[in-house]
Amino acid sequence: MKKKAVVVFSGGQDSTTCLIHALPLYDEVHCITFDYGQRHRAEIEVAQQLAKQLGATVHKVLDASLLNELAISSLTRDNIPVPTVNSSGESLPSTFVPGRNILFLTLASIYAYQVKAETVITGVCETDFSGYPDCRDEFVKALNKAVELGMEYRLRLETPLMWLNKSETWALADHHHQLSLVREQTLTCYNGVIGSGCANCDACNLRSRGLNEYLGNKAEVMNSLRSKMNLQ
Ligand SMILES: [Zn+2]
Numbered sequence: 001m002k003k004k005a006v007v008v009f010s011g012g013q014d015s016t017t018c019l020i021h022a023l024p025l026y027d028e029v030h031c032i033t034f035d036y037g038q039r040h041r042a043e044i045e046v047a048q049q050l051a052k053q054l055g056a057t058v059h060k061v062l063d064a065s066l067l068n069e070l071a072i073s074s075l076t077r078d079n080i081p082v083p084t085v086n087s088s089g090e091s092l093p094s095t096f097v098p099g100r101n102i103l104f105l106t107l108a109s110i111y112a113y114q115v116k117a118e119t120v121i122t123g124v125c126e127t128d129f130s131g132y133p134d135c136r137d138e139f140v141k142a143l144n145k146a147v148e149l150g151m152e153y154r155l156r157l158e159t160p161l162m163w164l165n166k167s168e169t170w171a172l173a174d175h176h177h178q179l180s181l182v183r184e185q186t187l188t189c190y191n192g193v194i195g196s197g198c199a200n201c202d203a204c205n206l207r208s209r210g211l212n213e214y215l216g217n218k219a220e221v222m223n224s225l226r227s228k229m230n231l232q
Contacts, residue, residue, distance in 0.1 A: 002027040004117035005158075008108050009033050009059070011047030012188040013207060014123030014161055017169055019054055020176045021160055022121055028057040030115060032108050034064040036100075040192030050185060060111070067103060101134035102143065109147040109155055118156060125161040125169075137162055163228060166210025167217070171225040174214075183211070 005022050009015045009031035022029050031051040035044055044061060051059035101124065108120045124135040133139060137159065144157040161169055173182040189197030189204050197204035214221050225231065 004028040004030065004112075004115060005119040005121055006030045006032055006108050006112045006115070006117045007056070008104055008120065008122045009047055009051060009056075010123075011043055011050050011186060012123075013173075013182055013186045014125070014169060014188075016050055016054075016182055016186045017173045017178075018121050018123045018160055019051070019056065020178045020182075021172060023055060024176075026119075028115075028117075030111070030117065031056040031059045032111055033059065033061045034067075034104050034107070035061055036064040037068045040187075042192050042194065043187055046185070046187045046194060053185075054181075058115075062107060062111075064103065064107070067097065067100060070099075096132055099134075101132075101139070105140070105143055105157060106147060109151070109157070112155055113151050113153050118154065119158050120155065121158045121160065123161050124159055125164060127163060127165045160229070164225065166206055167213035167221045168225040168228065170211050170214040171218075171221045172229070174218075175222065175225065175231060 003026045005026040005028070007015060007019045007022055007029060009019060010033060019029065019031060031047070033044060033047040033051075038044070048059060048061070101122070105120065105122060108122075112118075112120050122140070124132075124140065126136055140157050140159055140162075144155070147153075147157075148155055161172075164172065170179065170182070173179050184195045187194045188207050190201040191198040191204075193204075197207060199208070
């Protein structure tokens with residue numbers, strides 16, 4: 001039986017690195033991209049181009065615009081933004097979309113069931129964006145249990161980047177000899193600038209800080225990555 005994985009794929013640094021990491025491990029890798037009216041249409045095009053270029057078996061773009069509808073209607077109803085507070089007492093980042101990963105990972109799991117894939121891979125991680133509650137390991141494990149129970153289907157939600165910092169994520173791309181592709185062709189910038197980005201937004205800061213850290217300490221970061229992930 002063929003080994004199949006589904007990668008939740010946005011065309012950003014993290015999910016592209018997940019795809020690169022998964023490709024040699026599975027017979028088939030299906031990418032799934034959610035269109036929920038992202039501010040930058042370029043995201044979908046970048047995802048399409050990268051999935052094709054890297055050799056994903058299938059790339060599926062799914063309409064998830066209902067997520068947007070819900071967000072808009074709840075704002076319209078209340079009219080006053082409700083301040084959200086996480087467990088550490090700090091506000092959630094304004095980029096947090098409630099329920100996004102619950103929805104995306106559930107849809108990806110349904111897709112995995114249909115194509116008989118054993119694994120769903122997502123690039124969420126606790127290390128850099130601990131403000132997002134649905135990027136936490138505890139959440140992913142709980143959802144994994146729920147989808148297995150709900151579909152009566154053996155499925156693993158895999159999070160290869162969960163305990164890596166950004167510099168180690170860069171090292172992982174380099175381990176697979178794809179550092180320049182991830183550097184030049186992925187899109188993580190909140191202002192929609194491909195590659196090194198706008199240099200101003202939070203996503204760009206995090207990305208370039210991690211890259212500089214990696215480039216300045218290659219051997220050390222690579223060693224730390226290899227021991228964390230048991231890479232040769
Ligand atoms: Zn930016």
